[in-house]
Amino acid sequence: MIILAIETSCDETAVAVVRNGREILSSELFSQADMHALYGGVVPEIASRNHAATIGKLAELAVKNSGITKCKLDGVAVTYAPGLIGALLVGVNFAKGLAMALDVPLIPVHHIRGHIAANYIAFPELEPPFLCMIASGGSSLIADVRSYTDISIVGRSRDDAAGECFDKAARVLGLGYPGGPALDKLAQMGDEALFALPRPNIEGHPYDMSFSGLKTAVVNIVHNTEQKGEALDKASLAASFAATVSDILVSRVIAAARELGRDKIAIAGGVAANSRIRADFVKSAGKQDLKLFIPPLNLCGDNAAMIGCQGYYEYLAGARAGMDLNAFATLDVSF
Numbered sequence: 001m002i003i004l005a006i007e008t009s010c011d012e013t014a015v016a017v018v019r020n021g022r023e024i025l026s027s028e029l030f031s032q033a034d035m036h037a038l039y040g041g042v043v044p045e046i047a048s049r050n051h052a053a054t055i056g057k058l059a060e061l062a063v064k065n066s067g068i069t070k071c072k073l074d075g076v077a078v079t080y081a082p083g084l085i086g087a088l089l090v091g092v093n094f095a096k097g098l099a100m101a102l103d104v105p106l107i108p109v110h111h112i113r114g115h116i117a118a119n120y121i122a123f124p125e126l127e128p129p130f131l132c133m134i135a136s137g138g139s140s141l142i143a144d145v146r147s148y149t150d151i152s153i154v155g156r157s158r159d160d161a162a163g164e165c166f167d168k169a170a171r172v173l174g175l176g177y178p179g180g181p182a183l184d185k186l187a188q189m190g191d192e193a194l195f196a197l198p199r200p201n202i203e204g205h206p207y208d209m210s211f212s213g214l215k216t217a218v219v220n221i222v223h224n225t226e227q228k229g230e231a232l233d234k235a236s237l238a239a240s241f242a243a244t245v246s247d248i249l250v251s252r253v254i255a256a257a258r259e260l261g262r263d264k265i266a267i268a269g270g271v272a273a274n275s276r277i278r279a280d281f282v283k284s285a286g287k288q289d290l291k292l293f294i295p296p297l298n299l300c301g302d303n304a305a306m307i308g309c310q311g312y313y314e315y316l317a318g319a320r321a322g323m324d325l326n327a328f329a330t331l332d333v334s335f
Contacts, residue, residue, distance in 0.1 A: 001074045001315070004062065004098070005308030006055070008091030009083025009111045010137070011036055011047045012301070013054045017066035017073075018308030021117075022124055025066035027305045030054045037177045041167065048086035055094050062304075070102060077107040077311025079114060080321075081328035082138065088327035096323055107311040108321040111302075112139055112333040113151065115268040117310035118299040126293055130264035131257045133249055135271035136302075137163035140249075142207050142256055143333065145266075148313035152334050154256050155207025162245055163271045165211040169218045169241050173234050183238050184274050190235030192243040195221065199248055207252045214244060242276040250280045254288055266293040273300040 002025070007014040016027040032050050036042045063070055078095035080088060099106035116132050128148060134141045140162045142155035160168075163180065170179020175186065197217050202208045218241055225232040249271075257265050267281055278294055285292035299306060 001312060002068065002072055003075045003077050003107070003308045003311050003315070004059065004073050005077040005109075005304040005311055006059070006091045006095050007079045007111075007114070007302055007304040007307045008051045008055065008087050009079045010087060010302060011042045012303070013051050013058055014302060014304035015055070015058045015062040016304035016308050017062050017068065018305055018312065021309045021312030022120060024121060024305045025068065026062045027303060028058050028062045028065065029303060030058055033178055040171055040177050042084070044084045044086055047084060048090055051087055051090035055090060059094070059098070073102055073104055075099075075105045075107050075311065075315060076102070077109050077307050077314070079111045079307050080108045080325060081110055081331035083111055083327075083329065085327055085329045088329075092325055092327045096325060100323065105315065106321045106325060107315050107319055108325055109307045109311045109314055110331065110333055112141065112143075113314075114306040114310045116143065116145060116151070116266070117313070118268055118295045118303070118306040119266045119293045120309050121305055122295040122299055123293050126264070126266070129262060130266055130293075131253060131260065131262040132266040132268055133253045133272075134269045135162040135249060135267070135277075136269035137161060137167065139269070140209055140211070141333065142253055144260055144262070148310075149317040149319075153332070154260070155205075155209065155252055157209045157211055158202060159210055159212035160215055162209075162211055162249065163269070165215045165245065166271065166274075168215050169238075172219050172222045173238060180270065180274065184242065184276070186235050187238040187242040187276060190233065190237070190239030192236070192239040194233060194236035195240035197240055197244045199244060207256050209248055209252065211245070211248070214241070242274065245271075246274070246277045246280045249277060250284050253281075254284050254290070257290060258288070264291045264293065268295060268300070270301045273297050
């Protein structure tokens with residue numbers, strides 16, 4: 001089955017053509033990062049307008065580069081939740097029109113389920129059940145993936161997402177947007193033991209997370225140092241911050257895997273590209289004799305190939321959408 005997939009949940013316009021959920025025939029992406037860098041973060045209206053201006057040509061390019069013709073497409077998959085509502089609506093409405101024109105099924109895909117599915121592309125041998133940590137700019141979740149479409153959340157952030165915390169920490173350190181890669185690079189030159197940062201626990205919910213206090217602690221350290229006219233070791237603060245986020249994520253995933261009896265763990269989302277988090281997962285999984293799956297960097301961030309992959313499994317499970325499909329800014333992954 002050949003699916004054309006569309007992803008427009010935030011500031012990346014992405015279209016891909018995927019065969020049988022595992023093989024990428026083409027994957028195209030238009031990044032708006034430089035446009036939003038001027039404002040220090042994503043501006044929803046700008047994101048929506050650029051999606052609308054780009055998606056048609058990007059879809060044509062994806063089909064052309066796949067080596068097939070439009071008449072060979074068996075379905076159209078699209079991210080419909082969660083994300084920026086205006087951005088999502090551009091992708092959903094384009095997908096509706098394309099599915100209607102081609103007379104093929106329209107397949108709705110949850111963005112977080114797509115991130116999990118990035119691992120299926122990278123690792124053809126991976127099959128549920130397994131535990132997956134999804135950490136991105138909008139979500140920080142620990143999911144028990146019982147089947148391709150039966151997913152239960154066992155832990156989540158109660159406030160800020162890890163990716164959002166990375167971006168805000170990078171901003172206050174003067175690293176610009178997107179801040180994750182710049183902070184990662186800076187942290188490799190610092191001493192992670194120099195700053196003691198909070199690692200909150202939520203009573204009665206051992207796998208839930210909180211990053212708001214960590215973000216505030218970094219902001220306060222930077223501002224207090226500036227007010228006193230003292231020099232700040234930014235590299236060490238970045239290293240301490242990355243180590244703290246990694247510890248919060250890794251420790252919970254390993255503990256949850258042990259309690260649930262899962263011998264396979266995976267990570268996904270933009271934060272999974274962080275070198276410290278990747279290294280800590282490798283080290284901890286090895287100590288616990290757990291099989292670890294980490295997608296390559298190009299599949300960690302938002303992309304349409306992961307939506308095409310999950311769309312295939314949603315289709316097999318009977319998921320179809322009509323022309324009344326709507327977009328949702330928030331939607332639980334365990335629907």
